[in-house]
Amino acid sequence: MRKLAWAATLAVGALIAAPAVAQKKYDPGATDTEIKIGQTTPYSGPASAYGLVGKTQAAYFKMINETGGINGRKIVFLSYDDAYNPPKTVEQTRKLVESDEVLLTFQGLGTPPQSAVQKYMNDKKIPQLLVSSGATRFTDPKNFPWTMAYNPNYQSEGHIYAQLVLKQYPNAKIGILMQNDDFGKDYVKGFKDALGAKAATMIVAETNYEVADPTVDSQMVKLAASGADLFFNVSTPKFAAQSIKKAAELKWKPVHLLNINATPVASVMVPAGPENAKGIISVNYGKDPLDPQWANDPGMKNYKAFMAKYAPDMDPNNTLSSYGYGTAQLMAYILKQCGDDLTRANVMKQATSIKNYIADLSLPGMSASTSPDDYRINKQFQLMRFNGERWELFGEIMTDTFKPN
Numbered sequence: 188m189r190k191l192a193w194a195a196t197l198a199v200g201a202l203i204a205a206p207a208v209a210q211k212k213y214d215p216g217a218t219d220t221e222i223k224i225g226q227t228t229p230y231s232g233p234a235s236a237y238g239l240v241g242k243t244q245a246a247y248f249k250m251i252n253e254t255g256g257i258n259g260r261k262i263v264f265l266s267y268d269d270a271y272n273p274p275k276t277v278e279q280t281r282k283l284v285e286s287d288e289v290l291l292t293f294q295g296l297g298t299p300p301q302s303a304v305q306k307y308m309n310d311k312k313i314p315q316l317l318v319s320s321g322a323t324r325f326t327d328p329k330n331f332p333w334t335m336a337y338n339p340n341y342q343s344e345g346h347i348y349a350q351l352v353l354k355q356y357p358n359a360k361i362g363i364l365m366q367n368d369d370f371g372k373d374y375v376k377g378f379k380d381a382l383g384a385k386a387a388t389m390i391v392a393e394t395n396y397e398v399a400d401p402t403v404d405s406q407m408v409k410l411a412a413s414g415a416d417l418f419f420n421v422s423t424p425k426f427a428a429q430s431i432k433k434a435a436e437l438k439w440k441p442v443h444l445l446n447i448n449a450t451p452v453a454s455v456m457v458p459a460g461p462e463n464a465k466g467i468i469s470v471n472y473g474k475d476p477l478d479p480q481w482a483n484d485p486g487m488k489n490y491k492a493f494m495a496k497y498a499p500d501m502d503p504n505n506t507l508s509s510y511g512y513g514t515a516q517l518m519a520y521i522l523k524q525c526g527d528d529l530t531r532a533n534v535m536k537q538a539t540s541i542k543n544y545i546a547d548l549s550l551p552g553m554s555a556s557t558s559p560d561d562y563r564i565n566k567q568f569q570l571m572r573f574n575g576e577r578w579e580l581f582g583e584i585m586t587d588t589f590k591p592n
Contacts, residue, residue: 219259220260226264227283234271240510284308290531291315298369301318306331314534347585364403364410407433435462466572475506550567569585
């Protein structure tokens with residue numbers, strides 16, 4: 188087990204204090220001097236690359252503590268390794284709740300691990316905040332009022348692609364490749380729902396693959412033979428790279444829409460062949476540290492300065508670090524909004540009443556708002572196109588306004 192616990196001594200009165208007249212209210216995990224938050228994330232195992240997110244978040248809370256804390260309280264951040272293994276997630280989460288007595292959990296990573304503890308957290312009425320997943324179940328206030336995701340909802344992203352298709356490619360013949368699990372099904376449901384009645388006539392071919400399959404070559408042959416001229420690709424990095432390469436081999440050149448999870452240049456575009464990937468369209472919702480257009484952006488400068496001082500051994504251009512920074516910044520904002528009412532109910536109240544929040548790494552024109560019946564933090568996207576070397580943003584900010592029946 189790996190444990191990261193970051194805390195620093197605060198100078199008395201170093202930060203803005205809440206009004207003296209306010210009555211202080213605490214649940215377990217909060218006191219006059221500290222706020223204890225917990226996390227499970229994979230520092231080991233097959234998804235250990237994502238451990239960089241937790242390390243960046245730990246560094247961010249260290250910075251917060253060294254600069255006065257939040258309303259005069261230091262953050263105690265307990266981040267445990269779950270190796271992306273749901274039974275381990277259950278064990279570590281129970282430890283955080285029952286032994287460490289954290290106020291909330293923050294940024295637990297992955298759909299299977301976090302699904303395994305979702306009912307437990309809701310039964311206990313403990314906030315399961317800013318979950319690192321886009322699965323729809325983590326933005327479902329009716330069934331899970333104590334759970335909120337950070338990542339864009341997969342169905343929301345599917346809605347955006349459908350908006351684009353209806354506006355720009357209304358006569359398209361669509362072929363779909365889908366990973367056969369909840370991840371793939373969420374995307375395709377969102378896409379079809381937003382296409383509405385036109386889905387039945389526009390979609391000419393659908394095929395899927397299992398995560399244990401060696402390749403998607405046969406699926407790509409089927410799609411290319413279908414006559415489809417628009418390809419909606421709902422795959423994860425390994426299979427996305429294969430599909431891009433196979434499409435080029437087959438000389439199939441549809442309009443190619445690729446989900447955001449399969450857009451890393453190093454793990455998808457490079458193995459696929461950057462020339463083969465040229466022209467692919469996806470979406471983004473944050474500034475890419477590698478994009479030269481943000482070199483003089485104040486928010487990006489804040490991020491780079493933070494990385495240089497508090498995480499000098501980590502690569503500031505790695506989007507996992509910029510993601511960790513953005514999520515920790517939002518967590519700190521929510522806690523600050525709580526003032527001296529650090530009850531779990533008030534934490535959820537503040538998290539579900541965010542109004543026009545703009546983070547350092549938000550794309551220009553984007554802001555986050557939540558409400559008690561809409562837990563989605565990221566509902567806005569901007570289209571981007573791969574130019575053979577990197578992704579380039581284009582078009583207007585698009586907001587998911589689709590409301591299912």
